[in-house]
Amino acid sequence: GRMWQKTYWVRMSGAEVSPTETIKVWKEHFGDFWPGKNRFYAPLTGIAPGEVALLNLAAPGGMPLSTGVMVIYADDESFTFMTPEGHMFSGWITFSAHQADGTTVAQTQLLIRANDPLYEIGFRLGGSKAEDKFWHQTLEALADHFGVKGQVQMTATCVDPRLQWSQARNVWHNAAIR
Numbered sequence: 001g002r003m004w005q006k007t008y009w010v011r012m013s014g015a016e017v018s019p020t021e022t023i024k025v026w027k028e029h030f031g032d033f034w035p036g037k038n039r040f041y042a043p044l045t046g047i048a049p050g051e052v053a054l055l056n057l058a059a060p061g062g063m064p065l066s067t068g069v070m071v072i073y074a075d076d077e078s079f080t081f082m083t084p085e086g087h088m089f090s091g092w093i094t095f096s097a098h099q100a101d102g103t104t105v106a107q108t109q110l111l112i113r114a115n116d117p118l119y120e121i122g123f124r125l126g127g128s129k130a131e132d133k134f135w136h137q138t139l140e141a142l143a144d145h146f147g148v149k150g151q152v153q154m155t156a157t158c159v160d161p162r163l164q165w166s167q168a169r170n171v172w173h174n175a176a177i178r
Contacts, residue, residue, distance in 0.1 A: 011103050037058045047074055048071060
């Protein structure tokens with residue numbers, strides 16, 4: 001599929017919370033901020049490099065999807081997941097917090113492409129919008145935890161519009177099919 005960079009952020013206006021505290025809480029309660037019937041099973045040792053977390057997702061159309069992520073980076077102000085083979089997309093998701101104009105900003109940034117032609121079709125038929133809604137709701141829940149009714153903003157940039165037909169056989173590993 002096409003490669004996208006999507007960035008979602010919410011300003012924690014009015015909350016006395018530092019970027020470090022935001023990330024600490026986000027790591028400790030990561031799955032609690034997820035919408036609906038989606039489940040995140042954190043590693044027993046917490047979100048740390050090399051650890052694997054399991055996910056049960058409510059995919060578009062109500063179909064359940066079980067997959068996972070590997071933590072490839074974590075520090076006091078950010079952490080990054082990498083998706084495994086068979087996941088709906090290939091890529092990285094980075095969660096971070098920083099100060100902007102005296103306010104903490106929590107951010108989720110994805111660098112992703114659909115893992116196979118079926119997922120690309122799904123993304124084009126509503127999966128991309130469902131992904132956007134998921135991260136909007138997650139960041140709203142995080143802000144709400146700190147007493148903020150934040151308005152999530154986002155940008156989306158197509159980094160690479162090419163389809164990688166040489167990777168079409170990835171459909172063999174498609175978690176939704178298997």
